[in-house]
Amino acid sequence: MRIITTTATRNTQLLCVFVQGAEKISGLGKLDAGTAAAVRQARDDMGSCLGAVGIVHGGRQARRILLAGLGKKSEMTGDTVRFVSGVVAKKAAELNLQEFTVVVPLGGVQDPAVSASQIVEGAKMSLYKFERFKKEKKNIPDVMTLVIKSKSAIPAVKTAEVISDGAIFAKEVANMPPNECAPATLAEIAKKIKNPRLKCRVIGRDELKRRGFGGITAVGGGSRNDPKLIILEYFGGAKSQRPTVLVGKAVTFDTGGISIKPRERMEEMKFDKCGGCTVLGIIKAVAGLNLKTNIVGIIPSVENMPGGGAYRPGDIIRLYSGKTAEILNTDAEGRLILADALAYGEERYSPKAIIDFATLTGACIVALGTNVAGMVSNDDRLAARISESSARTTEEVWRLPLNEDYMGMIKSDVADMKNMGIGAAAGTISAAAFLRNAMRDTPWAHIDIAGVAWTQASTKKKPYNPKGATGFGVRLILDYLQS
Ligand code: BES
Numbered sequence: 001m002r003i004i005t006t007t008a009t010r011n012t013q014l015l016c017v018f019v020q021g022a023e024k025i026s027g028l029g030k031l032d033a034g035t036a037a038a039v040r041q042a043r044d045d046m047g048s049c050l051g052a053v054g055i056v057h058g059g060r061q062a063r064r065i066l067l068a069g070l071g072k073k074s075e076m077t078g079d080t081v082r083f084v085s086g087v088v089a090k091k092a093a094e095l096n097l098q099e100f101t102v103v104v105p106l107g108g109v110q111d112p113a114v115s116a117s118q119i120v121e122g123a124k125m126s127l128y129k130f131e132r133f134k135k136e137k138k139n140i141p142d143v144m145t146l147v148i149k150s151k152s153a154i155p156a157v158k159t160a161e162v163i164s165d166g167a168i169f170a171k172e173v174a175n176m177p178p179n180e181c182a183p184a185t186l187a188e189i190a191k192k193i194k195n196p197r198l199k200c201r202v203i204g205r206d207e208l209k210r211r212g213f214g215g216i217t218a219v220g221g222g223s224r225n226d227p228k229l230i231i232l233e234y235f236g237g238a239k240s241q242r243p244t245v246l247v248g249k250a251v252t253f254d255t256g257g258i259s260i261k262p263r264e265r266m267e268e269m270k271f272d273k274c275g276g277c278t279v280l281g282i283i284k285a286v287a288g289l290n291l292k293t294n295i296v297g298i299i300p301s302v303e304n305m306p307g308g309g310a311y312r313p314g315d316i317i318r319l320y321s322g323k324t325a326e327i328l329n330t331d332a333e334g335r336l337i338l339a340d341a342l343a344y345g346e347e348r349y350s351p352k353a354i355i356d357f358a359t360l361t362g363a364c365i366v367a368l369g370t371n372v373a374g375m376v377s378n379d380d381r382l383a384a385r386i387s388e389s390s391a392r393t394t395e396e397v398w399r400l401p402l403n404e405d406y407m408g409m410i411k412s413d414v415a416d417m418k419n420m421g422i423g424a425a426a427g428t429i430s431a432a433a434f435l436r437n438a439m440r441d442t443p444w445a446h447i448d449i450a451g452v453a454w455t456q457a458s459t460k461k462k463p464y465n466p467k468g469a470t471g472f473g474v475r476l477i478l479d480y481l482q483s
Pocket residue numbers: 254256272329331332333334359360361362363419420421427450451
């Protein structure tokens with residue numbers, strides 16, 4: 001869907017304006033008495049209901065007028081306009097329209113540039129559907145016209161388009177079924193992100209073995225689909241500027257390995273690559289925006305399968321950092337591949353910060369549910385900045401502690417550490433403790449997206465998060481990188 005901006009409403013199939021209770025509606029231009037009365041009636045019928053819509057047929061410039069309710073002013077959040085814009089776009093699609101127009105609210109509620117971005121995000125992301133394996137495709141309008149009175153808000157539209165495309169790309173790759181998306185396929189997908197400042201390298205199994213990536217090769221050993229380490233380097237800033245490294249777990253399917261998972265909902269473990277997909281989406285958006293900064297994406301990708309070559313409980317493996325790990329559960333595989341990637345990222349790039357994304361622990365869902373991601377960090381400033389971006393983007397993260405006592409949970413009798421904590425205690429933090437051990441003192445934040453990476457039964461319904469992967473983290477990190 002293309003997005004056009006204009007300062008004055010032109011003829012349109014559907015003219016959408018936001019309404020808030022009985023407040024005056026602007027953006028409809030001159031209406032004849034009959035239409036004006038019908039609009040008022042529709043508004044009164046909607047009351048202050050968030051996400052309610054009312055359609056009035058009539059008006060000069062529009063075939064139809066769509067009123068979309070923002071709910072009570074006192075209850076508005078940074079997600080309200082995005083949420084309601086999703087409802088609006090879905091309505092336009094449902095009416096089988098090829099084009100529709102949305103009036104960007106003037107100041108008052110919030111900066112028009114912020115509103116415009118949220119409208120773009122909400123509309124674009126809610127029109128996305130994973131349908132590459134379906135014959136019948138859903139109708140999507142070709143054009144959305146945004147009426148923006150404030151000229152300074154126009155650049156925000158382009159930026160929001162690119163960021164939304166990054167999030168949609170993350171969703172699309174993450175939704176791929178595991179038989180169609182092995183590590184090698186993921187590497188091909190990464191290579192196809194084209195930009196003159198972007199370089200992609202892929203390290204295959206033999207070289208991984210040779211160079212000591214013992215976590216990745218152990219976990220990848222049970223599958224006929226070889227492991228890959230995917231590295232994307234985007235250099236948009238000065239060569240001397242240290243990059244931000246983004247690491248993403250990409251287990252294309254997690255059976256649990258020899259410590260095999262129960263059968264219920266195992267199909268959801270195709271989403272165990274979501275961390276990696278988030279990093280792909282971020283890199284795509286960063287490149288699309290030509291950001292003047294240096295970013296490196298590192299995506300360890302494996303398929304965790306039981307098989308003749310599989311690693312076992314009891315194995316002791318040597319990680320890239322040089323430290324050894326006792327394997328107590330082959331289903332705790334994410335931390336092993338991430339530990340290699342984090343250690344490599346720190347050694348190779350001396351980054352100013354490392355942020356990793358991973359569907360790492362079921363315990364994170366127990367602790368925080370399916371609408372908030374868990375964050376563990378060794379650096380208060382980095383964590384605070386991510387929390388600020390979280391508040392702005394409404395991609396929610398909540399920080400969990402990590403002190404020496406927690407580090408003690410992964411002590412092993414026979415190796416430098418073990419790949420599990422103690423029983424069910426603080427599973428998200430003991431996993432983070434394992435990652436912490438892979439690195440020296442680079443500022444680092446780990447974001448456990450097990451609950452938020454795809455829609456689950458208890459996920460809050462949002463029009464821009466249709467069933468499946470959510471692309472969580474793309475908007476968050478784009479905000480972080482631009483702030
Ligand atoms: N990918 C899973 C975590 C997961 C489970 C994410 C369910 C989303 C939904 C991870 O590899 C895993 O299996 N973790 C284990 C760790 C345990 C064995 C220490 C877990 O959480 O049970």
